[in-house]
Amino acid sequence: MAKVLTSREENYAQWYNDLVLKSGLAENSAVRGCMVIKPYGYAIWEKMKAELDRMFKATGHENAYFPLFIPKSFFSREADHVEGFAKECAVVTHYRLKNDEENGGLIVDPNAKLEEELIVRPTSETIIWNTYKNWVQSYRDLPILINQWANVVRWEMRTRLFLRTAEFLWQEGHTAHATREEAEKEAMQMIRIYAEFSEKFLGIPVVVGSKTESEKFAGAVETYTIEQLMQDGKALQGGTSHFLGQNFAKAFDVQFTNREGKLDHVWATSWGMTTRMIGALIMAHSDNNGLVLPPSVAPIQVVIVPIYRGDDQLPPIAEVATKIKKELVELGVEVKFDDRDTQKPGWKFAEYELKGVPVRIAIGPRDIENGTVELARRDTLEKKVVPQEGIASYIKALLAEIQENIYRKALTFRNTSTHRVDSWDELIDVLDNKGGFALAHWDGTRESEDRIKETKATIRCLPLDDEMEEGRCVVSGKPSKQRVVIAKAY
């Protein structure tokens, strides 16, 4: 097969980039740091979006939409929040262009300067809380359970397709509650939804945990995260859910009368997941032949490639292909019959492998004679000849098996790449040589955490589901109650 991708072993970053471009997911645009998401990539996003949207609605959330622009003054209301985002905001200062009389072309009209600058949202807490203020008077107005699908802009210094772009697509949930307990429960519920989505839908195992003080979201009391492990041994934060306490309610003066007739500030959460998950999908499962997509997110689940010589061989093949396609569609499977005569079978095989189509069916004269088809699965690259009889239900079951296999493979990798370390030297050994997650004791202090950061790795999270265990911090030797996850991250 002609080499179109750099191999993972050769250069992982290059492999990733080649893959995104060659498989037609996305490409760089004329605007620095902003990508064009191409139809195949967007189709994956639409699938993710549909599933998440379903999960959100099943837990009582509704969608709404808030403005792209946020008045600058809103940002300064919550101190930590400004601190966190100020350095990466795009700012609108003018509202008109005019012809340049001297040099030709267009210039910004200096007379069209805005009274107050507008910030292109890097996240919407501020504009949303400014709005919620008008919606909440009584505990009867609560809870507010809203999600928004939107684009946001964070002016990153260095960008990478899907993993870090200046503009990205995401959903952001923003909820308001009458009690602390209810808001905490909501934040926890949402991180669990993300975990389930990642494992069941994307086939990517996660560690659910909470962030340290220094890694928390700007303005949050508690940040929960799902940490995923990529094939190169680096961690990726896959989604976050924040318990915001009363910080934003206080900053935006959102008060309500509670059941006892007393005035109180509203309790809040926010949670988000982004197009970065497409990057995670690639880095978790794909190989040197191209994408490996779990059937659940694959825009094309099954492709049928006819093999024929001369136009007279095609009709009987097309007849069988069309019949199989119809049966599969009836079972809810997304099938493409690629009967283009402009590309050869070999070319198509390579192309669909690159695009990660889970199952490929090839039908040629031989199969017509024998009543068979050739089936190839993308995850294992296995090929076998099977009877046409009962093919649809066979494939339906095969897709479920592929989904499961992809997850199992990623889980095995994650487990064998997770190392318990009990000393600084062991930690360094994992970070420098082995890669993956290091489970180590940490004393909970900023000093020890900073020391760990000097290695370029960070404390990814304090796992929620691991059992507590007494131990000694690998940095200071002081007592610790729990192991934390340390890894280099994207």
Place this chain on the structure above:
RNA sequence: CGGGAUGUGGCUCAGUCUGGUAGAGCACAGCGUUCGGGACGCUGGGGCCGGAGGUUCAAAUCCUCUCAUCCCGACCA
């Protein structure tokens, strides 16, 4: 914002040192042979060499300025 590099058909690059008719591979188009793992042959189309000045009989090549992009650091879903 510090350090390094690069701008030449759609893409990857050669040509720049040593100035002298703009090249290759891929991609694209036509024709023919092919078609069970990215076919091959022949033919063809496509480039104010990032931009602006300058030196010269002559500039992709030398000089000055400028713009842009990429890589490495600090920031980050």
